[in-house]
Amino acid sequence: MTDRHGIEAQGLVRVFKKGPRAVDGIDLRVEPGEIYGFLGPNGAGKSTTVLMLVTLLPPTEGSARVAGYDVVSEGPHVRASIGAALQEAALDPLLTGREHLRLQTTMHGMSAADRKQRSGELLERVGLTQAADRKVRTYSGGMKRRLDLALALVHSPSILFLDEPTTGLDIQSRLALWAEVERLARDEGVTVFLTTQYLEEADALADRVGIIDHGKIVAEGSPAELKAQVGRPTVEVVPADREERDRAAAILARFGEPCGSAAEGVAVRLRSGEADLAEIVRALDAENLKVEHLQLHQPSLDDVFLAKTGRSLEGAGDEEEVTPAAELALDRA
Amino acid sequence: MRALAVARGVAWRTLHNVFTNPSLLIPSLVFPLFFFVAFAGGLSQVDNVPGFDFPLGYTAFQFVFVLLQSAAFGGVFTGFGIARDFETGFARRLLLAAPNRTGIVLGYGGAALVRWLVTAAVLTIVALLVGMTVGGDGIDLLGLYTLALLVNIAAVLWAAGVAMRLRTMQAGPVMQMPVFLVLFFAPVYVPLSLLQGWIHGLATVNPLTRVLEAGRGFLAGSPTEVGVAFAVALGLAALFSLWALRGLRSAEAAG
Amino acid sequence: MSNVFAGQVLTLAQRSVVRTVRQPANIVFPLVFPLLLLAVNAGGLDAATRLPGFPTNSFVAFALAIPFIQGALFATMNAGTDLARDIQTGFLNRLALTPMRGIALLTGQLGGIVAMGVIQSLVYLGVGLAVGVRLESGPAGALVLIVLAVLISIGFGALGAFAALRTGSGEAVQSLFPVFFVFLFLSSMAMPRNLIEIDWFRAVATANPVSYLIEAIRSLIIVGWDEEALALGFGFAFAITVVAVALASMALRTRLARS
Numbered sequence: 110m111t112d113r114h115g116i117e118a119q120g121l122v123r124v125f126k127k128g129p130r131a132v133d134g135i136d137l138r139v140e141p142g143e144i145y146g147f148l149g150p151n152g153a154g155k156s157t158t159v160l161m162l163v164t165l166l167p168p169t170e171g172s173a174r175v176a177g178y179d180v181v182s183e184g185p186h187v188r189a190s191i192g193a194a195l196q197e198a199a200l201d202p203l204l205t206g207r208e209h210l211r212l213q214t215t216m217h218g219m220s221a222a223d224r225k226q227r228s229g230e231l232l233e234r235v236g237l238t239q240a241a242d243r244k245v246r247t248y249s250g251g252m253k254r255r256l257d258l259a260l261a262l263v264h265s266p267s268i269l270f271l272d273e274p275t276t277g278l279d280i281q282s283r284l285a286l287w288a289e290v291e292r293l294a295r296d297e298g299v300t301v302f303l304t305t306q307y308l309e310e311a312d313a314l315a316d317r318v319g320i321i322d323h324g325k326i327v328a329e330g331s332p333a334e335l336k337a338q339v340g341r342p343t344v345e346v347v348p349a350d351r352e353e354r355d356r357a358a359a360i361l362a363r364f365g366e367p368c369g370s371a372a373e374g375v376a377v378r379l380r381s382g383e384a385d386l387a388e389i390v391r392a393l394d395a396e397n398l399k400v401e402h403l404q405l406h407q408p409s410l411d412d413v414f415l416a417k418t419g420r421s422l423e424g425a426g427d428e429e430e431v432t433p434a435a436e437l438a439l440d441r442a
Numbered sequence: 443m444r445a446l447a448v449a450r451g452v453a454w455r456t457l458h459n460v461f462t463n464p465s466l467l468i469p470s471l472v473f474p475l476f477f478f479v480a481f482a483g484g485l486s487q488v489d490n491v492p493g494f495d496f497p498l499g500y501t502a503f504q505f506v507f508v509l510l511q512s513a514a515f516g517g518v519f520t521g522f523g524i525a526r527d528f529e530t531g532f533a534r535r536l537l538l539a540a541p542n543r544t545g546i547v548l549g550y551g552g553a554a555l556v557r558w559l560v561t562a563a564v565l566t567i568v569a570l571l572v573g574m575t576v577g578g579d580g581i582d583l584l585g586l587y588t589l590a591l592l593v594n595i596a597a598v599l600w601a602a603g604v605a606m607r608l609r610t611m612q613a614g615p616v617m618q619m620p621v622f623l624v625l626f627f628a629p630v631y632v633p634l635s636l637l638q639g640w641i642h643g644l645a646t647v648n649p650l651t652r653v654l655e656a657g658r659g660f661l662a663g664s665p666t667e668v669g670v671a672f673a674v675a676l677g678l679a680a681l682f683s684l685w686a687l688r689g690l691r692s693a694e695a696a697g
Numbered sequence: 698m699s700n701v702f703a704g705q706v707l708t709l710a711q712r713s714v715v716r717t718v719r720q721p722a723n724i725v726f727p728l729v730f731p732l733l734l735l736a737v738n739a740g741g742l743d744a745a746t747r748l749p750g751f752p753t754n755s756f757v758a759f760a761l762a763i764p765f766i767q768g769a770l771f772a773t774m775n776a777g778t779d780l781a782r783d784i785q786t787g788f789l790n791r792l793a794l795t796p797m798r799g800i801a802l803l804t805g806q807l808g809g810i811v812a813m814g815v816i817q818s819l820v821y822l823g824v825g826l827a828v829g830v831r832l833e834s835g836p837a838g839a840l841v842l843i844v845l846a847v848l849i850s851i852g853f854g855a856l857g858a859f860a861a862l863r864t865g866s867g868e869a870v871q872s873l874f875p876v877f878f879v880f881l882f883l884s885s886m887a888m889p890r891n892l893i894e895i896d897w898f899r900a901v902a903t904a905n906p907v908s909y910l911i912e913a914i915r916s917l918i919i920v921g922w923d924e925e926a927l928a929l930g931f932g933f934a935f936a937i938t939v940v941a942v943a944l945a946s947m948a949l950r951t952r953l954a955r956s
Binding site for chain 2: 737741743745748875879882888895897
């Protein structure tokens with residue numbers, strides 16, 4: 110179902126009863142039909158934010174509207190408009206895939222005929238028709254995630270929340286899931302709010318990315334915009350004859366300012382961007398300078414994270430990470 | 443001597459686990475006390491049943507059973523701990539580190555023994571406090587507690603053998619059920635002479651019945667079937683020590 | 698609207714039954730263990746029937762009431778553990794995101810318990826009749842017995858659900874087992890109250906609601922129609938059920954905590 114309202118949050122805060130300020134004032138706006146990537150290390154507050162937006166956790170302060178409804182005062186309407194695949198693939202190992210779909214469709218009040226049709230359709234869509242009548246405990250991680258997605262889509266929601274959907278999956282399953290998410294956004298106008306700790310996932314899928322650290326958004330924009338903020342691409346050259354370093358440096362200097370490089374090479378930050386790469390190669394060739402190694406470095410989202418927080422994203426996980434189940438338990442204690 | 447060093451290490455660690463972990467310690471102390479209270483208290487009228495002739499009364503009659511039951515289940519509880527060690531991989535670490543692996547079994551056995559001695563002490567004190575009469579002298583009581591000790595050893599060796607073969611917490615019921623059946627197909631509530639029908643038959647062939655009757659005899663000061671009882675207890679301990687050692691080999695082979 | 702609700706309850710009840718059926722240990726153990734205990738205790742304590750004032754000369758008939766309570770206890774543990782697992786895996790969150798009403802979850806859960814309760818009751822009655830026990834209250838009494846047994850299962854089941862919802866932990870539910878066990882033992886389970894010699898034990902058994910549950914079932918087997926025993930038994934069963942369901946509903950509301 111096409112979404113017309115998107116997601117809005119103002120000053121969202123979540124403080125736990127004996128504990129951390131997991132979300133510390135988040136403002137965001139996700140446009141209808143957009144894929145928004147929420148990127149951050151473990152413990153940054155991604156899952157807590159999602160729990161608030163899907164109405165399972167009340168915010169301590171601030172407000173949010175999802176699909177045009179307030180998450181605190183209009184919970185049932187929010188839930189009717191969203192689908193969620195949260196961090197744990199919340200499945201019952203004793204039930205089959207088909208039984209899960211039957212349960213979910215019944216909970217949504219579908220008629221018997223609709224239930225059957227919708228279940229069949231979704232099983233086909235996620236490629237689980239063959240395995241539909243096997244118990245979920247026999248499913249691989251990828252299959253469980255696919256079933257999880259199917260269950261989230263049962264009532265054709267206009268907004269989909271995916272909390273770390275490809276963590277622990279093999280490449281094939283990850284790519285398949287990405288393809289499906291893109292299709293949902295592109296062909297069905299579903300708004301997707303996706304949290305991830307994987308750079309390439311945010312890079313590949315998201316129209317816009319919000320980078321979160323310690324409960325706050327530290328940067329927001331499209332992947333290209335964010336990377337451009339941090340810097341332009343660099344080119345590094347290692348000459349075959351190490352004596353030629355100075356000559357290589359002089360050639361490269363025509364294309365940009367010198368910057369740090371490996372000991373045997375020289376590097377410049379390109380003035381005009383990666384389009385210059387072909388020119389650089391021609392110039393080196395014209396001067397008869399033999400090159401052992403030439404590499405173009407694009408700034409990555411990790412560079413963005415590093416620039417904004419002083420830490421690298423990979424390996425930046427908080428030791429005091431609180432899992433979503435633990436968060437809810439903390440809240441209810 | 444290396445076996446003893448290993449045994450000491452394993453025993454210390456097991457005991458440390460139990461005595462610093464209320465959820466492990468409390469049940470093994472409380473359950474025997476509870477059964478004692480429930481059986482001796484709730485069923486005390488049974489000593490008025492015609493034909494019930496135990497001279498010391500129902501409390502003492504039940505005390506012996508509960509003592510043996512605590513010995514048997516104490517062994518089984520240690521078996522749970524062994525199974526858990528295998529499931530968490532800790533046992534593998536022990537097998538790799540120990541220069542003498544028989545010491546590992548000895549260690550677990552030693553721990554079970556110490557653990558049971560604490561339980562037995564608590565049980566005895568409570569029984570005396572509620573007025574249980576004792577008919578036997580020091581030698582008789584030594585006989586009673588030695589029998590119980592042998593039951594404890596047999597039980598822990600049985601449970602260890604199961605734990606080392608199955609190497610999972612799911613082994614719990616497999617350890618517990620046979621012990622439970624052997625205990626309860628014995629003259630638990632009334633003497634053998636007052637049992638009838640199929641249960642009389644079962645109790646007659648049950649080796650634990652000899653141990654139980656001898657134990658009651660010791661407490662009353664008129665020992666009976668002592669030789670048979672000790673032969674049974676020692677025999678079970680010997681049989682299950684073979685069982686446990688073979689189980690150890692099986693665990694080693696599994697890696 | 699009510700069709701949707703009915704559909705939700707039915708599906709959740711179905712799921713509850715299916716989960717039990719697919720864990721054979723959860724069926725076999727609650728059926729077999731109480732019967733095993735019955736055999737052992739009936740054999741071991743048969744001599745007690747010779748006590749003056751003992752209400753029957755068949756200890757099996759006297760003790761047949763006990764499996765109904767034990768069976769309810771085991772079924773409770775299993776249902777509570779299953780619900781705790783739903784919380785731990787996040788499955789409850791999944792259900793919370795649907796229009797499911799909390800009461801539907803509880804009702805469905807208890808539906809599974811009702812099904813198990815009926816099966817267990819039929820098995821225990823069947824075994825009792827097979828070993829020669831005569832039901833003094835006749836076929837009508839058998840029906841009343843089943844109704845009472847199922848009501849007791851619902852009450853205990855709701856307590857298990859409360860524990861699961863309150864703690865979210867399977868281990869916490871399991872740790873209730875000794876508590877129930879104590880209540881079972883410190884009752885008129887093994888001996889009629891008037892034949893318990895030890896004063897404090899008899900006092901505890903008199904104050905213990907489980908005694909009245911057992912005595913009501915027992916009366917249908919060995920006495921016939923004992924109005925007082927039945928009134929007390931049903932009364933306590935209802936009271937336990939009402940309190941437990943209320944507690945479980947409150948805990949469920951907190952646990953679902955949806956806006």
